[in-house]
Amino acid sequence: MADLRSNFVGIKSPNPFWLASAPPTDKEYNVRRAFEAGWGGVVWKTLGEDPPVVNVSSRYGSLNYNGTRMIGLNNIELISDRPLATNIAEIKDVKRDYPDRAVVVSLMVPCEEESWKAILPIVEDTGADGIELNFGCPHGMSERNMGAAVGQVPEYVEMVTRWCKQNTRMPVIVKLTPNITNILMPAHAALRGGADAVSLINTIQSVIGVDLDRMVPMPVVGGKGTHGGYCGPAVKPIALRMIGDIARDPELCGIPISGIGGISTWRDAAEFLAMGSSTLQVCTAAMHYGFRIVDDMIDGLSAWMDEKGYATLEDVTGRAIPNFVPWNKLNLKFRTIANIDQEACVRCGLCYIACEDTSHQSISKSLVGNERRYEIIEEECVGCNLCAHVCPVDDCITMQPQPVDGELTWPEHPNNPNRVVAAVS
Amino acid sequence: MTRTPDIASSRLSDAELVVNFSDAHPPLTKEQAVVEAERCFFCYDAPCTEACPTGIDIPKFIRAIATGNMKGSARTILESNILGGSCARVCPTEILCEEKCVHNAREEGHPIRIGALQRHATDWQMDHGGQPFTRAPETGRRIAIVGAGPAGLACAHRLAMHGHDVMLIDAHAQPGGLNEYGVAAYKLADDFAQREVDFLMKIGGISFEGNRKLGQDFSLTELRRDYDAVFLSMGLAGVRAMGIEGEALDGVQDAVTFIEALRSRDKKAVPVGRQVVVIGGGNTAVDAAVQARRLGADDVTLVYRRGHEQMSATSSEREWAQTNGVTVRLWSSPSRMVTEDGVLAGVEFSRGKATADGRATYDPKDTFIVPADMVLKAVGQLFVTDPISGESILVENGRIVVDRSYRTTMEGVYAGGDCTVGEDLTVAAVRDGRDAAEAMHLALSTPDQSETSGQ
Incomplete structure (x- = not known):
């Protein structure tokens, strides 16, 4: 049985599944239910200074695709809209009752040292295990020079992180915004400021859709809409890339990463671990189905680790990073060719039309008796994988790697005007 | 012992009849669709599109349902098949x-429910959109159509769309043909056939005259004289006889007559036996058998002379009959009607089997009797040639001969639907009517009338 216990910069939890700072961790009631359901930890919804913010009514917008609800979710909710004292009292109670779980508190106060100095001891007094700096909120708070407004300026990230490190003994996790061009810039800044860890990604600035009858971006608040923060399964690829960028960066010295971004299943979790995460934060999937989803996440991850022979989380964390390389390091001599399993083929023609219209015309169509037959024209196939992706039947179209004769990357390629000339021996 | 034939109307209450003859397969909700x-x-x-006689672009109309483009979905169906609503049913x-x-291929028996989706889209059009097509400027050409069933209606609509004036003539009082008179009521519930005709007629330029029989009230020569072209779509007006003893007894009836009575009269007024035998293996036999049950018959037995592979009713039709309490007996050939005191009491059948070469053979000594006070014959329908017998129209194997442009051997006279060769399906009739209309339109729009047959 795989050991799923996690020790993340000294913050211990029985499993790596934490609920991200968001509506599911807004108050004691929810958090107790989450812990009863088996979650390893929570990042309490962001606390700010009193008086509390005011949230709008009509807060979420959903992206549905082909019958699947909420493949993406956007929200225009702000940080906790409850008095600081209420949150603090509840955090204290919960931590007391669940000493084995991770309770991290997300914070966002104005970009002034006094504000941070004031709130840190109050939080520390709850017995919380750590703090997460919300430098990511992309709406509402950023317009008040907080959240993403800080996260987008590396100097501010560094500065606030340093204030926190200087004023608390709690571990400091810096939550990064993806609304930047290069995630390494704020990550480096966090490290310079003394961050113990980073967590990412926060939500992505988005307009989820437009109400075409009222001509208003959604969600609609009294006839108007605003941009929100995008999350859910659809953002997973963006998160994996940014996490991988940080995990493989030599200057970041393996800074611990708490992965966030559309994690919905144990398989997603395993991928986030493989790309360098040590803990996993979940929100949208819980908002979609309730806290019970953690059962299968724990169970599935554990079973998969057993099957692969990984004993602990550390065995998985960053496992794919050595193979996550810049494009220039890919072997241009590698070739893969599609193969259609004629027994499994249902003759829908989707591979054919995709290849014919939008790829390399490397699938032929013929009639054998009354039966359609689609075949790969191997000489034409560039191995793009498109046919395999559009095929509705699992394992019907498979990509067959061909024998490789040596290695040739772009820096050495004859077509590269700036190629590195091989040294003459 | 004396018996009286137990055939009576009003076996069930009005409430029971409403339930029994309501929509057999209720429509999909929007979410289900x-x-x-x-x-x-x-x-x-x-x-799927290749398999549709009218060639509806099925993936296109289904995708439009998925995207919420109901207007486009319905139009895709109706531009290929203006009777897409009844065909869906x-x-x-x-x-x-x-x-x-x-x-x-992935999961046998779980295809996309194309018929149900087609109904969803066409229902939407009839409920919200009205007639989606507009007429071309009037051409001044006049075309007569004999027979206002699916072929005639499809032909009329397409001709009207091209700007021609259409006179639709039918022997029945109402247009619709089999949809109105020859299909089980629960398949086209809520007066759908007439609603569809009304919808179709909204294109304009189509007149209807009912209760007029070709060869009796008017002749083909007259039509040829008064109109620029004629389309014959009279369907199959005759029924095949079994040629066995007792066929003329009281209580022995053609299934088509029984079905027509159910469609044109108050159901409560239609008499049905307590024990009914239906002879035949097609959709008419199934429609008659199930409706006899639903009208209140205690026992209904559908007897077919060969196996289910040879039945023209599909397996789901057969299962539909069985779930409605109809007993299906195969490999049994009727040999005579059985009487008691001169009154119909049953049907005697010879048991049979398939020979090695696939033919059927029956043993006249191995017989059984199914008790019956009502027998419905559904052993096939025939094209009645009388109305055109005096004309120069070639009929072969009991059907009107047409070329690939639906032209008969009589100049300016076209034909399609069940009265010509081909599958006797509503959807095939619609295709014939539509394509014949295009052929007529082409001929009428081409100044030179000398084009040869075929395309």
Whole structure:
């Protein structure tokens, strides 16, 4: 049985599944239910200074695709809209009752040292295990020079992180915004400021859709809409890339990463671990189905680790990073060719039309008796994988790697005007 | 012992009859339709479309349902098949589009519910959109159509769309043909056939005259004289006789007559036996048998002379009959009507089997009797040639001969639907009517009338 216990910069939890700072961790009631359901930890919804913010009514917008609800979710909710004292009292109670779980508190106060100095001891007094700096909120708070407004300026990230490190003994996790061009810039800044860890990604600035009858971006608040923060399964690829960028960066010295971004299943979790995460934060999937989803996440991850022979989380964390390389390091001599399993083929023609219209015309169509037959024209196939992706039947179209004769990357390629000339021996 | 034939009307209450003759397969809700539409793979060069006699672009209309483009969905169906609404209800989709659905290759018996989706889209159009097509400027050409069934209606609509004036003539009081008079009531519930005719007629330029019989009230020569072209779509007006003893007894009736009575009269007024035997293996036999049950018959036995592979009713039709309490007996050939005191009491059948070469053989000594106070014959319908017997129209094997442009051997006279050779399906009749209309339109629009047959 795989050991799923996690020790993340000294913050211990029985499993790596934490609920991200968001509506599911807004108050004691929810958090107790989450812990009863088996979650390893929570990042309490962001606390700010009193008086509390005011949230709008009509807060979420959903992206549905082909019958699947909420493949993406956007929200225009702000940080906790409850008095600081209420949150603090509840955090204290919960931590007391669940000493084995991770309770991290997300914070966002104005970009002034006094504000941070004031709130840190109050939080520390709850017995919380750590703090997460919300430098990511992309709406509402950023317009008040907080959240993403800080996260987008590396100097501010560094500065606030340093204030926190200087004023608390709690571990400091810096939550990064993806609304930047290069995630390494704020990550480096966090490290310079003394961050113990980073967590990412926060939500992505988005307009989820437009109400075409009222001509208003959604969600609609009294006839108007605003941009929100995008999350859910659809953002997973963006998160994996940014996490991988940080995990493989030599200057970041393996800074611990708490992965966030559309994690919905144990398989997603395993991928986030493989790309360098040590803990996993979940929100949208819980908002979609309730806290019970953690059962299968724990169970599935554990079973998969057993099957692969990984004993602990550390065995998985960053496992794919050595193979996550810049494009220039890919072997241009590698070739893969599609193969259609004629027994499994249902003759829908989707591979054919995709290849014919939008790829390399490397699938032929013929009639054998009354039966359609689609075949790969191997000489034409560039191995793009498109046919395999559009095929509705699992394992019907498979990509067959061909024998490789040596290695040739772009820096050495004859077509590269700036190629590195091989040294003459 | 004396028996009286137990055939009576009003076996069931009005309330029971309403339930029994309401929509056999209720429509999909919007949510169900979208879920089903999203299941469609949107095949390229789709096999379902190839299997549809009218060639509806099925993936296109289904995708439009999934995207919420109901108008586009309905238009896609109706531009190929203006009777898409009734075809959605009466087509044997399990041997046409749905049989070819690639989902069957993954999970046999779970094709996309194309018929139900087609109904969803066409219902939407009739409820919200009205007639989606507009007439071309009037051409001044006049075309007569004899027979206002699916072929005639489809032909009329397409001709009207091209700007021609159409006179639709039928022997029945109402237009609709088999949809109005020859299909089980629960397949086209809520007066759908007439609603569809009304919808179709909204294109304009189509007049209807009922209760007029060709060869009796008017002749083909007269039509040829008064109109620029004629389309014959009279369907099959005759029924095959079994040629056995007792066929003329009281209580022995053609299934088509029984079905027509159910469609044109108050159901409570239609008499039905307590024990009914239906002879035949087609959809008419199934429609008669199930409706006899639903009208209140205690026992209904459908007897077919060969096996279910040879039945023209599809397996789902047969199962529908069985779930409605109809007993199906195969490999039994009727030999005579059995009487008691001169009154119909049953039917005697000879048991049979298939020979090695696939033919049927019956043993006249191995017989059994199915008790019956009512016998419904559904052993096939025939084209009645009398109305055109004096004309120069070639009839072969009991059907009007047409070329690929639906032209008969009489100049300016076209024909299609069941009165010509081909599958006797509503959807095939619609295709004939539509394509014949295009052929007539082409001929009428071409100044030189000397084009040769074929295309």
